[in-house]
Amino acid sequence: MAFQPIVDIHTGLPFAYEALVRGANGEGAAEVLARVSPENRYAFDQQCRVAAIEGAVAAGILNTPARLSINFLPNAVYSPVACIQLTLQTSRDTGLPTDRLIFEFTENEHMADTAHVKNIVDSYRKMGFGTAIDDFGAGHAGLGLLAAFQTDYIKLDMELIRDLDTSMPRRMIVEGVVRIAKSLDITVIAEGIETIGEYNVLRCLGVRYMQGYLLARPAFKALPVIELPSQDYAAVA
Incomplete structure (x- = not known):
């Protein structure tokens, strides 16, 4: 596993670390996931759940207040209670409190049974x-998925974030999603931030939690x- 922080830009501290799967020889997530059948x-x-928890604890997450965000495959869960037992045991064994766990699922995985x-x-x-x-605004569902059920967080897909400072349509879409999420009491996380311009627009739109190469x-x-980014630099960039 590799780990990337989701940053609370109000404090500059990690709100959470996302666990990102890697191959034995450093292969990226896409290459690894292509072998899943x-x-x-x-x-x-x-x-992956076990590796994420054990890896995060080994890396020192218990020395921080940050949560651990784990990607999971909804189609692999035949029973939420039965399939969580190994995760719970790993949390107990490593000392990571279960209330510090966040589970992300991506819109890009086809979900035949929304009720499930x-x-x-x-x-x-x-x-x-x-x-x-994860990857909200891309994949199979979008707002239709959010209408079916509400999660604690939505992570805006990086394609919505890219060039946000120069694309008015993207800015209007993100602003609309942020407004909807606030009304539903859902916290927005923006991922894929690479430029000061993107960072500044998101900050102006009230997005507090960000993830990306810039950070x-x-x-x-x-x-x-x-x-x-320093406040002075971010303000004038």
Whole structure:
């Protein structure tokens, strides 16, 4: 696993670290996920959860107040209660409190049964976990998915963020999503921030939590150092 912080720009501290799967030889997530099949999906999902928790604790997350955000495959969960047992055991073994766990699922994974995903989200909430829709604004659902059920967080897809400072349509869409999320009591996280211009627009729109290369690149088996733009530089950039 590699880890990338989700930064609270009000404090400059990590709100959470997202665990990003990597291959044995450093292969990226896309290459690893391409090898996931219906036959190995469940085992892969379970092993990723264990690797994320053990890796984060080994990297020092217990020395921070940050949460750990884990990507999961909804189609690999046949029963929320049964499939969470190994995760709970790993949390106990490592000393990571379960209320510091966030589970992200991506819109890019086809979800044939929305009711099943809603059941997972509802069950995880009852267990004290945070839940998030990753890559919001891309993939199979979009606002239709948000109408079916609401997670604690939505992570705006980087394609919406890219060139946000020079694209009025993107800015209007992001502003609309932020307004909707606030009305639904959902926290917005913006991912893929690479420029000061994107950072400034998001800050002006009231987005508090950000993730991207501008702030910190993922670090393999480590928690990277956050480089928050100075207020003076950000204000005039």
